[in-house]
Amino acid sequence: MKTFSVSHKTVIVVDHCPYMAESSRQQIECDMLTKSRAQGVIPLAPVSKSLWTCAVECSMEYLRILYDIYPARKLVNYIVSDSEFHILNSWRQEDQSVQELMSALAAVGPPNPREDPECCSILHGLVAAVESLCKITEYQHESRTTLMDMAERVANRGRIICLTNAKSDTHVRMLEDCVLETIQEQNKLAAGSDRLMPIQQCELVLVHIYPQGDDTLVSDRPKKEISSVLNSEVHSVRAGRHLASKLNVLVQQHFDLASTTITNIPMKPTLNVCEQEEQHANTSANYDVELLHHRDAHIEFIKSGMHCLSTSRDSGLKETVTLKWCTPRTNSVELHYCTGAFRISPVDVNSRPSSCLTNFLLNGRSVLLEQPRKSGSKVISHMLSCHGGEIFLHTLNSTRSTLEDPPSISEGCGGRVTDYRITDFGEFMRENRLTPFPDMPVDAAGRAPFERAKAQLERHTRYWPMIISQTTIFNMQAVVPLANLIVKDSMTEDDLLTCQKTVYNLVDMERKNDPLPISTVGSRGKGPKRDEQYRIMWNELETLVKTHVGTSERHQQVLECISACRSKPPEEEERKKRGRKREDKEDKTEKNGKESEEKGWAPDSERLKGAIEREKEEQSESEVIKDSPDSPEPFNKKPRLATEELLSLEKSKGPVSLLSLWTSRITQANSRKHQEFAGRINSVNNKAELYQHLKDENGMDVHENGKATR
Incomplete structure (x- = not known):
């Protein structure tokens, strides 16, 4: 099918009425001699162009750009309208030049300000523009001759650019109605003629020009569909450089x-x-x-x-x-x-x-x-x-040349990439392999097999990371059941239970603090901590499920299950927070200990301070565990050694060695692991007193040798 775009034929209609002789009021300095001017010489006064001159210059610049870039197959017909229309050139290729049009415009001359404005109208030029669009160009005639019996397939589209000074928005609507009526009349005439073609599509671009300093009486309007064959847009522009910039933008839009x-x-x-x-x-x-x-x-x-x-x-x-x-x-x-x-x-x-x-x-x-x-x-x-x-x-060509060997799959636009999910992509291709159907069966929804295949391919590619280092869940075997079921068009009750079971397994992994396959590419050290790893995993899993949440109600239930499992009770959050603080402080203490061993000295007060801080953390953690309803009651409720006692012990006995502190700590830790002997709790100087209740019952005092005295 031979088609011609709207830019194939362009008709430029310029208003030549008396009001176009009005000044644009843009001052142009003609006297450039400021320093070498002799004394007593009066400088030249600035001049200003008329609206007609601005319209002609800008339209010629429009045509110059067009002919420079498209020397052929982009045709322009130039029409001047006053009391009648003046067609300055034809659709022939030899008439398409700026020199020919400038010579014709010189013969037309500027508008006569003393002419009767009632006899002049832009409508004459618009009617002639529609008639000109119905004429066949030599390129259209060549296509019609080539197709012979299918000549009606050659399209006839065009554009009309009107440069005028409109009175109001009502005047603009009247011009649009006139163009539409003329198109309808000319299409009727062209239907029975061999030398005319009906217009399938026409774009009308009205450019309202007004002098600088005046208020515009016409408002801008973007492209609007007037009818099935006519689209219209309105531009209100000040004369001078603003008009030149507007036509420069229009020529870019019209010719891509x-x-x-x-x-x-x-x-x-x-x-x-x-x-x-x-x-x-x-x-x-x-x-x-x-x-x-x-x-x-x-x-x-x-x-x-x-x-x-x-x-x-x-x-x-x-x-x-x-x-x-x-x-x-x-x-x-x-x-x-x-x-x-x-x-x-x-x-x-x-x-x-x-x-x-x-x-x-x-x-x-x-x-x-x-x-x-x-x-x-x-x-x-x-x-x-x-x-x-x-x-x-x-x-x-600033990238890889197509004449070279084909690129490896491990090379991408951003450089060499070696961790593509090649195995997963092969599995993805196997799952979405197409098979020919002889009779093209249709499913319950009325979809053909190729439509179902396209829908399945769209679901499988909603979230599919291409690089191993950019994903976590697709590197975990535990997430495979959920990832395979969530992309289905419909889920059964067993599929929903399998997805929920997968989520619960992930929760159990997080409770056990199992490691995750987090990539450390581009990061320093060992990568993110365990809590951060699980946060990344949950976010990615939630992103995957959210892309399919609108498929069915069971998909929504999977997302609700994930949201419910991610929300944790405040006791567990506080416990994990304290555990993280303890790990950080233990790492810090271990680091300080290593540094002190390398230096060969470590003050006992620093060691004591570290022990006190660790004991405080253990005490706070035990309180949290004690407050938890699921935690068992500890065996030994013996209060630990207070911080003040440790300090007084250090003052009374002098500096305490690290071995003494460690032995004391181990002893206290072991004593809390079993039920304490009742006699040791009431002992004096590590000696248990026998017959404690004998004195209270008989009024006797018991000595160490077992003899009673009164």
């Missing part, structure tokens, strides 16, 4: 163009064309030049996800890619591997930097362009070169 700004262009040492200018005779400066080209020149940036876009200097409405100038090489024999070549057009064609750059390239030189980077090696991505008198922007 992009902007590239070349920075750090050295003028004097490299571009010797401009050395004769007196202003820069003894200086060297760097300049920037903005170029327009087809958007495909940036396709490598889009594929790689690189963000090289920045706001253009001339207009904040458009974006540009910044590339840095490289010093050109004189060796013209060197060839570069290019993936594309695109024509370019300078945005400011008459500026000194643009003319110097184009002259430099037309002399047979080539310029390499690199991506600006803050660090790392430079990457040359584009090249400017001239072929047959036309300048092209070449896209260089």
